Amino acid sequence: MMNIAVAQSGGPTCAINASLVGVFRESLKEPEIDAIFGSVNGIEGIIENHLIDMKTLIRSNDDIELLRQTPSTVLGSCRYKLPDWHEDDTVYRKITNTLIQRQIGAFFYIGGNDSMDTVNKLSEYFREISLDIKVIGIPKTIDNDLCITDHTPGFGSAAKYVAATMHEIIRDSSVYSMPSVTIVEIMGRHAGWLTASSAVLHALGETAPHLVYVPETEFSLEIFMKDVRHEMAKHKAVIVAVSEGMEVPDGVQSGVVDNFGHKYLSGIGKYLEEAVRSEIGCKVRSIELNVMQRCSSHMCSSTDINESEAIGAAGVRHALNGETGKVMIFRRVNNMPYTVVIETADASEIANKEKFLPDNFITKSGNNISDTAVRYFLPLIQGELNIIMDRGVPKHFTIKESVLK
Amino acid sequence: MMNIAVAQSGGPTCAINASLVGVFRESLKEPEIDAIFGSVNGIEGIIENHLIDMKTLIRSNDDIELLRQTPSTVLGSCRYKLPDWHEDDTVYRKITNTLIQRQIGAFFYIGGNDSMDTVNKLSEYFREISLDIKVIGIPKTIDNDLCITDHTPGFGSAAKYVAATMHEIIRDSSVYSMPSVTIVEIMGRHAGWLTASSAVLHALGETAPHLVYVPETEFSLEIFMKDVRHEMAKHKAVIVAVSEGMEVPDGVQSGVVDNFGHKYLSGIGKYLEEAVRSEIGCKVRSIELNVMQRCSSHMCSSTDINESEAIGAAGVRHALNGETGKVMIFRRVNNMPYTVVIETADASEIANKEKFLPDNFITKSGNNISDTAVRYFLPLIQGELNIIMDRGVPKHFTIKESVLK
Numbered sequence: 099m100m101n102i103a104v105a106q107s108g109g110p111t112c113a114i115n116a117s118l119v120g121v122f123r124e125s126l127k128e129p130e131i132d133a134i135f136g137s138v139n140g141i142e143g144i145i146e147n148h149l150i151d152m153k154t155l156i157r158s159n160d161d162i163e164l165l166r167q168t169p170s171t172v173l174g175s176c177r178y179k180l181p182d183w184h185e186d187d188t189v190y191r192k193i194t195n196t197l198i199q200r201q202i203g204a205f206f207y208i209g210g211n212d213s214m215d216t217v218n219k220l221s222e223y224f225r226e227i228s229l230d231i232k233v234i235g236i237p238k239t240i241d242n243d244l245c246i247t248d249h250t251p252g253f254g255s256a257a258k259y260v261a262a263t264m265h266e267i268i269r270d271s272s273v274y275s276m277p278s279v280t281i282v283e284i285m286g287r288h289a290g291w292l293t294a295s296s297a298v299l300h301a302l303g304e305t306a307p308h309l310v311y312v313p314e315t316e317f318s319l320e321i322f323m324k325d326v327r328h329e330m331a332k333h334k335a336v337i338v339a340v341s342e343g344m345e346v347p348d349g350v351q352s353g354v355v356d357n358f359g360h361k362y363l364s365g366i367g368k369y370l371e372e373a374v375r376s377e378i379g380c381k382v383r384s385i386e387l388n389v390m391q392r393c394s395s396h397m398c399s400s401t402d403i404n405e406s407e408a409i410g411a412a413g414v415r416h417a418l419n420g421e422t423g424k425v426m427i428f429r430r431v432n433n434m435p436y437t438v439v440i441e442t443a444d445a446s447e448i449a450n451k452e453k454f455l456p457d458n459f460i461t462k463s464g465n466n467i468s469d470t471a472v473r474y475f476l477p478l479i480q481g482e483l484n485i486i487m488d489r490g491v492p493k494h495f496t497i498k499e500s501v502l503k
Numbered sequence: 504m505m506n507i508a509v510a511q512s513g514g515p516t517c518a519i520n521a522s523l524v525g526v527f528r529e530s531l532k533e534p535e536i537d538a539i540f541g542s543v544n545g546i547e548g549i550i551e552n553h554l555i556d557m558k559t560l561i562r563s564n565d566d567i568e569l570l571r572q573t574p575s576t577v578l579g580s581c582r583y584k585l586p587d588w589h590e591d592d593t594v595y596r597k598i599t600n601t602l603i604q605r606q607i608g609a610f611f612y613i614g615g616n617d618s619m620d621t622v623n624k625l626s627e628y629f630r631e632i633s634l635d636i637k638v639i640g641i642p643k644t645i646d647n648d649l650c651i652t653d654h655t656p657g658f659g660s661a662a663k664y665v666a667a668t669m670h671e672i673i674r675d676s677s678v679y680s681m682p683s684v685t686i687v688e689i690m691g692r693h694a695g696w697l698t699a700s701s702a703v704l705h706a707l708g709e710t711a712p713h714l715v716y717v718p719e720t721e722f723s724l725e726i727f728m729k730d731v732r733h734e735m736a737k738h739k740a741v742i743v744a745v746s747e748g749m750e751v752p753d754g755v756q757s758g759v760v761d762n763f764g765h766k767y768l769s770g771i772g773k774y775l776e777e778a779v780r781s782e783i784g785c786k787v788r789s790i791e792l793n794v795m796q797r798c799s800s801h802m803c804s805s806t807d808i809n810e811s812e813a814i815g816a817a818g819v820r821h822a823l824n825g826e827t828g829k830v831m832i833f834r835r836v837n838n839m840p841y842t843v844v845i846e847t848a849d850a851s852e853i854a855n856k857e858k859f860l861p862d863n864f865i866t867k868s869g870n871n872i873s874d875t876a877v878r879y880f881l882p883l884i885q886g887e888l889n890i891i892m893d894r895g896v897p898k899h900f901t902i903k904e905s906v907l908k
Contacts, residue, residue: 169675170674170677171678261896262801265897267795269575272579273579274582275544298894298895302893302896385793385795388790389788390671390672390790396671489707490881
């Protein structure tokens, strides 16, 4: 008999709690596993021995279904990166103390790049001190930028929200008779996956988004202006999708700096809005999808939520099979019908690495997304959950603030 | 036999097309009515004789259901205010020509304050020239600031989206162990109805939004900072809802002007974010719900959509009863169970006027919303539509750009 621990880390998504449910449900089924501890605020809870007995929190199938569709991280999160244990093992000894004291035989870390670094380092450290505690990473990120895996849990729901909202923004932007430009800024600091996913609307027959700019391509304000003017000749309401991480060359920027204030205040969307206003002078608006794109569970993809639960559950089975230092991944076996299998990869191959849009996902012009990409994205946004409502608003599973303190 | 015309005006909402469906469906039933003309881009379409035969566009019950749940204005919109006809009747004569040429006996204008001014002026003009064409206003605005009516079509859906999204933002903001402030900027230039509606979450047991600022109260940055500090002592993640229309005194603002750039670029949310950052120095974020709050039909209120259709249909019946220069309104007969009746008011009593939050909707402290207000808001956000999906994204009813040109 052993206990297990699970923690959630990094930026919120719609699917992190579904992966937690996957770990929880699978562990309930395993006669080898006794207590299921939830660590408060990611690895910080393990360091500080701040664990919650999950069975006292999740008490019914209704709780499970509600938690599955609750956005963000019910156990809290952190942005904590472990130091190199060769240089300083203080924190590692604290972690080891907690895990031994709680008789924990396996630790599941749901998170992004940084958390997979934690999985890698912890499993190496345990191997070094010959401690038999399995460490398994369950990926999550709306950025979809993890290596090896076909896609990441949380991405499909974010992409579905972005597509649905972009569709509605197209309707909203098309009402007046005057020409206009609408710029939608979408998350993605280094990789353009989420921004690119807005192009799934082309499969519905929409010409918008007419222009899509991702960090994988070099950006030039001059070419951007040319692109916009070109689209304005064809469409009354031009819609542009742009990644927050687009690099704007300082030289280009200096020309309009006086018109749009300080850089840290205005993202790329606001920057381009001001540039269009000053150079073209038409009606122009910029929209930031902000945190809504990562937490709008009311528009989650059931494919994503179900897969996120399944990948959490698979993590438990792999740990019980004796694996450690592994990250669970998806491999797409077939696109039509869409079929994925869950496998493992070495955490060292995923930690601290990023995956970018392949060249053939971007059109040759560099300002839109290819049909190949749309075929990749579409299966990930399919299906809806039956959202549980309370007084007209989606209901959430929550833990009292006092329990988390 | 006569024909009728219908037009949509002002800013988009989730319910304007539902009111169009109401006018269309009711007109189909009436043996007195022959052609149903849709005017492209509001009154501009009447002025320019740019009308579409709606029966060629809406051809099935599937079309009707899809149009009911499509956001924005399918016929386009305008921001056109009629001049005083005593001074210049050129436009009035153009309108009259179109209506007579098309044998239109009744004109239905779906819109906000300005459109009700059009209803008022046109009906007066027709009376003056003894022309028997009925003019009826069907209200719509997410601002809920029309006089006499209990609430406006479109408001309930906007309020439901704001509440659902605010709920998700609360989850998103609560994950880290460090204290934080999240400021959500909500539409409403003069009246705080939509911002106030976010307080319905209190009925679900949420303490957030912890602070709500509406234009109906005087704003002081000093008191705001005191309020925020007070809430930070009680809650790790403080959530603030603020109306875009809050007046920030110039004197107060000058102190932080260097930190946040030009005013026309940053709304009140960004302004308060910078103020909290510079004065408190904690993690702080501002979020603008932007056009999503008026076009997110995927989270519309079925109460709102059904009422919006019903008020459109009622307009047709009142026109056939010989009324003109009237605006259709809701009167709330009972709150529990929620019951409304549809009546009429004189357009002159509604045009160009605004309705503000009553005093008892705001708490005595001036920084939150009362339970009385929550009881008013709750019935308006109840119920969901069965959203029609296409390849993972809500499907919309659209008219080809070439038809609208």
